Amino acid sequence: MPDAAPDTIYLADYQPPAYLVDDVHLTFHLHPTKTHVISRIAFRKNPDVQDGRFELHGEELTLLWARIDGQDWKPFVTDGILTASAPTEAFIWEAEVEINPSANTALEGLYMSGGMYCTQCEAEGFRRITYYPDRPDVMAKFTVRIESGQPATLSNGQKISGDGPHPVLLSNGNATGAGEGWAEWHDPWPKPAYLFALVAGDLVAHSDTFTTRSGRDVDLNIWVRPGADEAKCAFGMQALKKSMTWDEQVYGREYDLDLFNIVAVDDFNAGAMENKGLNIFNASAVLASSETATDTDFERIEGIIAHEYFHNWTGNRITCRDWFQLCLKEGLTVFRDQQFTSDIRSQAVKRIDDAIVLRAYQFREDNGPLAHPVRPESFVEINNFYTATVYEKGAEVIGMLKLLVGDDAYTKALDLYFTRHDGDAATIENWLQVFTDTTGRDLSQFKKWYAQAGTPRLTVRDEYVDGIYHLHLQQATPATPEQNVKEPLLIPVAIGLLDENGAEVLPTTVLELTEAEQTFTFDGLASKPIPSILRNFSAPVIVTHDKTNTERAFLLAHDTDPFNRWDAGRMLAQDVLMLMVRYDATPDAAFLDGLAAVLRDDTLDPAFRALVLRLPSEEDTAQALFDDGDTPDPTMINRAHETLKLHIAQHLQDTLPRIYADMAVTGPYTPDAEPAGKRALGNAALALISKLDGGKQATLQFANADNMTQQLAALRALLQISKGQDALAAFEAQWQHDRLVMDKWFALQVSLAAPEAAADTAQRLTEHPAFDIKNPNRFRSVFGALKGNTAGFHQSSGTAYALLADWLIKLDKLNPQTTARMTASFETWQRYDTDRQGKMRAALTRIAQTPGLSRDTKEMVTRILG
Numbered sequence: 001m002p003d004a005a006p007d008t009i010y011l012a013d014y015q016p017p018a019y020l021v022d023d024v025h026l027t028f029h030l031h032p033t034k035t036h037v038i039s040r041i042a043f044r045k046n047p048d049v050q051d052g053r054f055e056l057h058g059e060e061l062t063l064l065w066a067r068i069d070g071q072d073w074k075p076f077v078t079d080g081i082l083t084a085s086a087p088t089e090a091f092i093w094e095a096e097v098e099i100n101p102s103a104n105t106a107l108e109g110l111y112m113s114g115g116m117y118c119t120q121c122e123a124e125g126f127r128r129i130t131y132y133p134d135r136p137d138v139m140a141k142f143t144v145r146i147e148s149g150q151p152a153t154l155s156n157g158q159k160i161s162g163d164g165p166h167p168v169l170l171s172n173g174n175a176t177g178a179g180e181g182w183a184e185w186h187d188p189w190p191k192p193a194y195l196f197a198l199v200a201g202d203l204v205a206h207s208d209t210f211t212t213r214s215g216r217d218v219d220l221n222i223w224v225r226p227g228a229d230e231a232k233c234a235f236g237m238q239a240l241k242k243s244m245t246w247d248e249q250v251y252g253r254e255y256d257l258d259l260f261n262i263v264a265v266d267d268f269n270a271g272a273m274e275n276k277g278l279n280i281f282n283a284s285a286v287l288a289s290s291e292t293a294t295d296t297d298f299e300r301i302e303g304i305i306a307h308e309y310f311h312n313w314t315g316n317r318i319t320c321r322d323w324f325q326l327c328l329k330e331g332l333t334v335f336r337d338q339q340f341t342s343d344i345r346s347q348a349v350k351r352i353d354d355a356i357v358l359r360a361y362q363f364r365e366d367n368g369p370l371a372h373p374v375r376p377e378s379f380v381e382i383n384n385f386y387t388a389t390v391y392e393k394g395a396e397v398i399g400m401l402k403l404l405v406g407d408d409a410y411t412k413a414l415d416l417y418f419t420r421h422d423g424d425a426a427t428i429e430n431w432l433q434v435f436t437d438t439t440g441r442d443l444s445q446f447k448k449w450y451a452q453a454g455t456p457r458l459t460v461r462d463e464y465v466d467g468i469y470h471l472h473l474q475q476a477t478p479a480t481p482e483q484n485v486k487e488p489l490l491i492p493v494a495i496g497l498l499d500e501n502g503a504e505v506l507p508t509t510v511l512e513l514t515e516a517e518q519t520f521t522f523d524g525l526a527s528k529p530i531p532s533i534l535r536n537f538s539a540p541v542i543v544t545h546d547k548t549n550t551e552r553a554f555l556l557a558h559d560t561d562p563f564n565r566w567d568a569g570r571m572l573a574q575d576v577l578m579l580m581v582r583y584d585a586t587p588d589a590a591f592l593d594g595l596a597a598v599l600r601d602d603t604l605d606p607a608f609r610a611l612v613l614r615l616p617s618e619e620d621t622a623q624a625l626f627d628d629g630d631t632p633d634p635t636m637i638n639r640a641h642e643t644l645k646l647h648i649a650q651h652l653q654d655t656l657p658r659i660y661a662d663m664a665v666t667g668p669y670t671p672d673a674e675p676a677g678k679r680a681l682g683n684a685a686l687a688l689i690s691k692l693d694g695g696k697q698a699t700l701q702f703a704n705a706d707n708m709t710q711q712l713a714a715l716r717a718l719l720q721i722s723k724g725q726d727a728l729a730a731f732e733a734q735w736q737h738d739r740l741v742m743d744k745w746f747a748l749q750v751s752l753a754a755p756e757a758a759a760d761t762a763q764r765l766t767e768h769p770a771f772d773i774k775n776p777n778r779f780r781s782v783f784g785a786l787k788g789n790t791a792g793f794h795q796s797s798g799t800a801y802a803l804l805a806d807w808l809i810k811l812d813k814l815n816p817q818t819t820a821r822m823t824a825s826f827e828t829w830q831r832y833d834t835d836r837q838g839k840m841r842a843a844l845t846r847i848a849q850t851p852g853l854s855r856d857t858k859e860m861v862t863r864i865l866g
């Protein structure tokens with residue numbers, strides 16, 4: 001084990017809080033640089049804790065005074081912890097602090113974005129607002145008074161001038177009073193401080209109402225700044241209402257306040273935040289119109305609105321005891337939002353989309369230096385653990401649990417969870433206990449999914465002897481940092497068996513693999529069947545199964561499980577690409593013919609066909625080569641991908657124009673699954689057509705597009721054949737007033753730049769007047785895209801590595817959280833040749849050695865370097 005940093009926090013060290021809080025009263029005197037926060041907190045000793053100190057968290061606060069039961073009190077403050085000798089009975093703590101929202105570029109706590117005040121308190125941002133026990137197991141009722149816009153004399157005699165009117169003043173819960181320049185809010189539901197929120201600004205609401213099934217009328221608002229954003233709220237509102245209905249119907253969960261507010265802000269580190277009754281959203285995760293947002297944006301927005309809304313029960317009513325339990329709310333809420341999207345759109349397409357994301361981000365994380373369990377056991381900075389493993393693998397674990405116990409037992413267990421733990425700060429043990437109590441099942445082996453990091457490898461062998469079919473399954477999980485020894489997991493392996501005509505001789509059956517090696521036998525089959533393994537991606541594992549291309553092509557043509565049908569094509573494509581990289585092979589005809597057959601099959605959902613047509617990413621191929629014992633060369637991989645696309649275009653030459661024409665959508669734009677699927681397939685065809693027609697069709701589509709999906713797809717097709725310069729300029733002229741669309745303009749140029757031009761393009765775009773290092777969306781649109789241009793990022797010169805390091809060093813001084821997250825761009829360094837490794841290590845070391853580096857970034861680069 002490496003030397004633990006002194007400030008490492010361990011799950012094993014958890015201690016319940018010595019003091020509990022019943023009520024909190026906060027008064028805010030808002031001012032851009034001198035906001036004053038007066039707190040009045042009713043504490044009482046936790047009866048379950050014998051001794052233990054009175055401790056409050058606080059960071060970047062100027063303490064003006066403190067009182068206990070009305071007496072002036074002199075606390076000690078060191079390293080963000082305030083201690084005071086406190087009474088052992090109940091007492092009232094009062095304090096006043098000054099904070100500076102304008103200087104807050106970290107976007108944690110209270111900060112300013114586009115002229116409005118807003119907050120982000122998860123995970124530990126509330127301690128930047130006032131002194132408080134900032135831990136999720138301290139739950140209290142909050143009453144908040146906000147004063148703004150007028151000069152005020154503070155309780156210490158200091159006068160502050162107002163900063164103009166902020167007519168809209170919002171906090172959690174229900175509005176209990178308001179007047180000129182002030183408002184008061186009360187949240188009747190006890191909550192941890194991370195769910196606190198405040199917004200103040202010149203805002204307008206897109207409003208609607210919802211009546212819950214027990215008859216509560218709820219006012220719904222999406223708040224934006226006056227102007228163009230007002231026309232981008234309607235879709236989010238519909239998504240919110242759909243989410244509210246779905247959660248009533250599927251989980252029996254109703255909303256519990258009279259008001260539900262959403263606010264869109266430009267500057268936000270994450271996607272969105274589920275603050276009680278006052279969700280705050282990154283503008284990109286809520287605002288959409290047909291002209292400015294793509295089909296993909298619409299679907300993402302719908303999913304995020306649902307996600308944040310679903311947190312009201314899984315996160316807010318039942319929260320986490322401590323941050324190690326983060327997956328308790330995040331894994332479950334991701335699982336719920338995936339179910340929602342699957343129910344209201346297409347199950348098969350959603351499962352494939354989720355598998356693509358999981359394999360790309362979570363498998364990469366799980367197989368590199370940042371691997372950690374779904375429930376981590378230690379951290380330095382909790383913000384570094386809002387990861388694909390906690391979120392997406394956390395959701396997969398719940399999907400497996402549901403598959404193992406069955407749908408009815410799952411529903412019963414969830415009902416028990418909600419009744420038993422309502423109002424609690426709960427743990428994974430509590431969560432699993434409701435399943436044990438409902439089903440009587442011993443889940444101790446299953447629980448290892450929460451503790452064991454790494455992606456299990458599932459090896460499949462089969463044979464047919466004397467009329468009996470034997471399926472040998474073997475599991476092994478590679479070592480991960482700080483976890484060398486791995487134990488067998490309980491893996492639900494859904495399988496089906498097909499005969500040589502593609503008829504199902506065994507319908508989907510779930511095998512429970514519990515040992516390192518196990519054999520399952522099937523009797524009564526007339527001949528050796530063709531197995532379809534891990535149907536619907538029943539577990540987050542990597543399957544190794546030596547299959548010929550003919551067998552894969554057979555499954556691509558016949559598998560009755562849509563996920564595995566798609567996956568057979570995917571594996572086939574990956575094999576073809578690997579052969580092309582390694583031996584400069586020409587693509588296998590079995591693959592090209594299989595692709596053509598799926599493409600021409602009009603009985604298949606266009607969205608599904610579009611997914612089959614989509615190749616694995618260059619990043620996926622790099623990982624596949626590495627897993628197979630090779631050192632991937634990003635330049636060669638890029639060449640193979642480009643060559644394969646050209647082969648596909650030529651092979652499908654006759655079909656593509658027909659598909660493109662058939663997929664034309666007439667009538668006004670709607671972001672529904674059906675027309676979106678047609679556009680997805682039509683645009684996949686367009687990208688291929690452009691390789692042959694010099695961009696004629698794409699130029700036409702660009703000129704005629706009346707929605708962003710079509711416009712952006714045309715621009716992308718043109719940039720892919722290096723013919724997009726005029727379109728790019730036209731796009732900029734058309735959209736320079738719209739930040740979210742301009743993010744696309746920045747990103748596309750970098751991600752589709754020729755590999756040797758990627759770093760220069762990124763560098764040049766940082767000089768564009770609209771580049772803004774303080775805006776996370778804009779920063780990511782350039783540097784996230786640089787990382788996403790695999791061959792460009794890994795140019796052997798190392799220029800892209802150095803450029804990214806330069807900018808991360810700059811950003812760290814302003815915004816540690818986003819910097820730390822983006823250092824993960826280097827997480828795959830161990831895959832590459834020694835020269836590239838050296839250059840990536842040098843970039844990381846340069847970041848690590850920067851004086852004054854944040855704790856967030858320090859932890860990340862240390863872990864990545866290993």
Ligand code: ARG
Pocket residue numbers: 122123270271272273274307308330382383386
């Ligand atoms: N709870 C929020 C969500 O899942 C995300 C908060 C992100 N916070 C962070 N520190 N990264 O919707």
Ligand code: ZN
Pocket residue numbers: 307311329330333
């Ligand atoms: Zn969440």
